[in-house]
Amino acid sequence: MPEPLFQRVALIGIGLIGSSIARVVREENLAREIVISTRSPQTLARAEELGLGDRYEADAAVAVEGADLVVLGIPVGASEAVAKWIAPSLKKGAILTDVGSTKASVVAQIAPHVPKGVHFIPGHPIAGTEHSGPDAGFATLFQNRWCILTPLPGTNPEALEKLSAFWRACGSNVDTMDPQHHDLVLAIVSHLPHLIAYNIVGTADDLETVTKSEVIKYSASGFRDFTRLAASDPTMWRDVCLHNKDAILEMLARFSEDLAALQRAIRWGDGQALFDLFTRTRGIRRSIIEAGQETAAPDFGRHKA
Amino acid sequence: MPEPLFQRVALIGIGLIGSSIARVVREENLAREIVISTRSPQTLARAEELGLGDRYEADAAVAVEGADLVVLGIPVGASEAVAKWIAPSLKKGAILTDVGSTKASVVAQIAPHVPKGVHFIPGHPIAGTEHSGPDAGFATLFQNRWCILTPLPGTNPEALEKLSAFWRACGSNVDTMDPQHHDLVLAIVSHLPHLIAYNIVGTADDLETVTKSEVIKYSASGFRDFTRLAASDPTMWRDVCLHNKDAILEMLARFSEDLAALQRAIRWGDGQALFDLFTRTRGIRRSIIEAGQETAAPDFGRHKA
Ligand SMILES: NC(=O)c1ccc[n+]([C@@H]2O[C@H](COP(=O)([O-])OP(=O)(O)OC[C@H]3O[C@@H](n4cnc5c(N)ncnc54)[C@H](OP(=O)(O)O)[C@@H]3O)[C@@H](O)[C@H]2O)c1
Ligand SMILES: NC(=O)c1ccc[n+]([C@@H]2O[C@H](COP(=O)([O-])OP(=O)(O)OC[C@H]3O[C@@H](n4cnc5c(N)ncnc54)[C@H](OP(=O)(O)O)[C@@H]3O)[C@@H](O)[C@H]2O)c1
Numbered sequence: 001m002p003e004p005l006f007q008r009v010a011l012i013g014i015g016l017i018g019s020s021i022a023r024v025v026r027e028e029n030l031a032r033e034i035v036i037s038t039r040s041p042q043t044l045a046r047a048e049e050l051g052l053g054d055r056y057e058a059d060a061a062v063a064v065e066g067a068d069l070v071v072l073g074i075p076v077g078a079s080e081a082v083a084k085w086i087a088p089s090l091k092k093g094a095i096l097t098d099v100g101s102t103k104a105s106v107v108a109q110i111a112p113h114v115p116k117g118v119h120f121i122p123g124h125p126i127a128g129t130e131h132s133g134p135d136a137g138f139a140t141l142f143q144n145r146w147c148i149l150t151p152l153p154g155t156n157p158e159a160l161e162k163l164s165a166f167w168r169a170c171g172s173n174v175d176t177m178d179p180q181h182h183d184l185v186l187a188i189v190s191h192l193p194h195l196i197a198y199n200i201v202g203t204a205d206d207l208e209t210v211t212k213s214e215v216i217k218y219s220a221s222g223f224r225d226f227t228r229l230a231a232s233d234p235t236m237w238r239d240v241c242l243h244n245k246d247a248i249l250e251m252l253a254r255f256s257e258d259l260a261a262l263q264r265a266i267r268w269g270d271g272q273a274l275f276d277l278f279t280r281t282r283g284i285r286r287s288i289i290e291a292g293q294e295t296a297a298p299d300f301g302r303h304k305a
Numbered sequence: 306m307p308e309p310l311f312q313r314v315a316l317i318g319i320g321l322i323g324s325s326i327a328r329v330v331r332e333e334n335l336a337r338e339i340v341i342s343t344r345s346p347q348t349l350a351r352a353e354e355l356g357l358g359d360r361y362e363a364d365a366a367v368a369v370e371g372a373d374l375v376v377l378g379i380p381v382g383a384s385e386a387v388a389k390w391i392a393p394s395l396k397k398g399a400i401l402t403d404v405g406s407t408k409a410s411v412v413a414q415i416a417p418h419v420p421k422g423v424h425f426i427p428g429h430p431i432a433g434t435e436h437s438g439p440d441a442g443f444a445t446l447f448q449n450r451w452c453i454l455t456p457l458p459g460t461n462p463e464a465l466e467k468l469s470a471f472w473r474a475c476g477s478n479v480d481t482m483d484p485q486h487h488d489l490v491l492a493i494v495s496h497l498p499h500l501i502a503y504n505i506v507g508t509a510d511d512l513e514t515v516t517k518s519e520v521i522k523y524s525a526s527g528f529r530d531f532t533r534l535a536a537s538d539p540t541m542w543r544d545v546c547l548h549n550k551d552a553i554l555e556m557l558a559r560f561s562e563d564l565a566a567l568q569r570a571i572r573w574g575d576g577q578a579l580f581d582l583f584t585r586t587r588g589i590r591r592s593i594i595e596a597g598q599e600t601a602a603p604d605f606g607r608h609k610a
Contacts, residue, residue, distance in 0.1 A: 003417070004426050005486065016337065016493070017362065026334070029579070030356075031481065040355070049467050054382050065566045086403070087306055088516060089402070092311075092329045101526075126469055126522075126523045126525055126526045127525060127526075128525075129603035130590075130604070130606045131603050136603070145525055146522050146523055146525075148390050148523075149379045158535060160604060167411060171401065175522075184307050184515060185515050185519050185520075185523060186511050186523070186526065188508070188512060188515050188520065188528070189509070189515075189520055189523045189524055189526050189527060189528040190523070190526035190528065191526040191527075192505065192508075193505065193526075193527035193528050193530065193531055195563075195567060195571075196505060196531075196584050197527075197530075197586075198567070198582055199538050199560065199563050199564050199582075200497065200498065200501060200560060200581055200585055201586040201589055201590075202567075202582055203493070203497075203556070203559050203563045204494070204561055204589070205495050205586065205589060206491060206559075206563070206584065207559070209489055210489060210490050210493050210494075212589075214494070215490075215493065215494055215589070216592050216596050216598065217431075217480075217596065217598065218431045218451055218453075218491070218494045219494055219598050219599065220431055220432060220433075220450055220451075220598050220599075221431045221432075221491065221494050221495035221498075222405075222494060222495040222496075222499050222502075222534055223493070223494040223495065223497035224500050224590075224593050224598060225498065225502075225530055225531075225534060226501075226530075227589055227590035227593055227599070228530060228590065228604070228605060229527055229530060229545050229585070230583075230586040230589070230590065231586070231587045231590040231591075232365055232583075233506050234579075234583035234584045235410075236582050237578050237579070237582045238402050238579045238583060239571075241571050241576075242576055242579075243573075245571055245572070245574070248571055249568065249571060249572060251508070252564070252568050254508050254511075254512070255504065255508045256564065256568075257558070258503050258504050258507055258508045258511070258559070259501075259561065259587060262500060262503070262504050262507075263340050263554065263557050263561075265546075266546050266547075266550055266553060266554060267550070267554060268412060269550070270593055271546075271547055272582045273545045274539075274542070274546050274547075275540070275543045277503055277504075278503055278509050278535075278537075278539035278542050278543060279539045280507065280510065280534070281502075281503050281506040281507055281510065281535040282535070282539070284480075284506055284509070284520070284521070284532055284535070285435075285506075285529075285532035285533065285535065285536040286536075287521050288518075288521050288524045288532055291521050291522065292370070293521065293524050293525050293529060294525075294529045294532070294607075295607050298436050298441070299434045299533070299605075299607035300375055300436035300533060300598050300604075300606070300607055301605070301606060301607060302599075302606060303606055
């Protein structure tokens with residue numbers, strides 16, 4: 001058996017992402033010891049029941065002691081408080097990373113507290129589901145997905161390479177970019193889709209002319225696809241909105257502008273404009289399937305044809 | 306073997322829906338003979354290669370001769386032309402139905418041409434996938450889905466019951482409502498979701514600040530869910546927009562109003578409003594899963610956890 005990449009990994013936050021990391025670290029033998037800490041005694045007890053780690057600590061500062069990799073798997077809005085808490089206990093030479101869905105804000109919250117000699121490299125695995133908590137994770141979550149790292153200027157190249165190797169060992173491809181660009185890209189590929197999904201489900205919920213029971217019965221005609229994203233964790237998504245405000249507002253403005261044009265084409269019966277838009281958008285799905293990021297099975301494979 | 310419900314079923318249009326009907330009619334022995342007609346010689350030849358029917362006719366008027374059930378499975382905008390074509394050849398006592406995604410316009414297009422003694426009962430199976438054509442259909446498409454019939458005043462009750470029995474034999478539950486209400490319900494559960502999906506994919510495609518390759522690589526974070534609906538048939542969706550304009554514009558207005566409020570909450574950092582919306586929308590997915598209209602597996606079951 002090859003030497004594990006890390007001696008001791010400390011996971012702060014053990015929800016969907018943290019627990020998926022715990023599982024793949026165990027399966028792939030990426031660390032000698034897994035130490036787990038989370039905010040609530042209940043979640044910590046559940047992590048222990050599931051056997052996700054080797055040690056369980058209520059105090060995050062104790063959990064990070066002596067760890068050579070520390071991963072924060074918590075809502076982005078909690079980054080500063082947790083960074084302040086653990087900073088004095090971080091080992092010299094340790095890599096500190098996170099998995100938060102926004103990056104510029106996380107950098108602003110964490111970087112000022114990182115002691116000299118600790119390598120802080122923000123990250124974001126582009127993988128997830130609509131479920132939360134330690135039971136929702138699984139070892140293959142990151143397989144064939146991308147992980148974006150947003151190293152700060154002057155980042156130690158060996159530390160960056162080691163963290164990249166870690167994510168590759170989890171099954172992911174690794175990209176690096178600056179935090180601002182990450183936030184813009186994620187605003188369109190993730191944040192806007194979630195907001196639109198939440199919004200349309202809210203609109204349907206509010207109608208007086210169509211009953212909720214009708215929406216539910218006939219949802220297979222399109223609506224149900226949106227309910228998956230709109231069932232995601234409210235705390236996580238509140239934090240994403242608050243911490244990537246500018247990029248999200250920019251993308252929302254673009255979306256609304258395009259929607260106004262579409263509305264106009266419908267109002268004036270411009271069949272050609274409608275046909276052109278509806279044709280252009282098909283190609284993107286084909287490309288996503290070819291890139292191995294989506295299944296080609298009809299209806300996401302829900303049907304067993 | 307019990308007596309089939311119908312002697313001769315004529316399917317005019319043999320795409321996703323028409324060919325799914327052909328398959329289930331065969332499997333469940335719902336008719337003694339299946340006659341197929343479609344616009345293009347290519348599609349007709351393909352239907353024959355697939356063995357979907359017993360007889361194949363280029364002339365729709367010939368295909369409907371002597372049929373006791375005629376099903377139009379064509380884009381809604383083609384309804385009037387096809388109705389005019391087949392009307393003189395319809396057998397007295399025959400049931401004429403369709404599967405179009407809008408109903409008031411289909412009624413307006415077809416009803417004036419229906420000869421006395423023919424039972425015209427519009428219908429819409431709430432089932433489909435993003436794929437088109439005779440290869441895309443499958444016999445289980447309608448299983449556990451709803452089929453909405455929108456009978457006109459004075460419809461013969463036996464004919465209505467016979468068509469309902471047909472859809473139940475295809476695996477569906479049957480509801481009846483008036484065409485206007487159908488169009489309003491479908492505008493929110495199907496038409497708006499498709500338009501929003503087409504729109505967001507269009508927006509992403511147009512950005513200068515984020516490359517198409519980035520959109521594709523990182524699409525697993527939410528965007529790809531929208532690409533399924535946005536890969537649907539452009540002709541079908543152009544026709545839906547042109548033929549359910551008023552209801553769609555009404556739902557678009559509601560959606561935009563709600564989106565403006567959401568945008569405002571983001572701009573002003575109103576975390577509570579965001580949290581409340583994101584919490585309220587979770588319940589609907591739960592209800593849809595409980596109603597058997599959606600899978601509970603994370604990520605639509607794309608993941609093999
Ligand atoms: N879900 C996704 O699809 C996805 C994908 C990529 C990245 N991410 C990012 O990954 C991070 C974790 O998401 P997740 O889906 O794993 O969440 P999750 O399943 O809801 O788990 C959240 C974890 O964070 C802890 N936590 C919550 N609030 C906290 C606070 N105020 N202070 C300290 N700890 C807190 C929770 O602790 P207790 O349970 O003990 O309270 C739990 O351990 C987020 O930053 C999210 O943006 C999520
Ligand atoms: N797709 C769905 O998810 C879904 C669900 C419920 C209801 N519907 C409704 O079902 C109907 C058929 O949809 P589909 O998905 O089965 O479509 P499809 O797979 O694209 O097949 C369309 C069929 O209609 C024929 N056709 C196209 N344009 C025509 C025209 N101008 N005149 C006469 N025939 C024409 C085609 O003939 P050729 O191939 O020979 O040209 C083909 O046989 C539509 O009204 C749609 O709104 C669709």
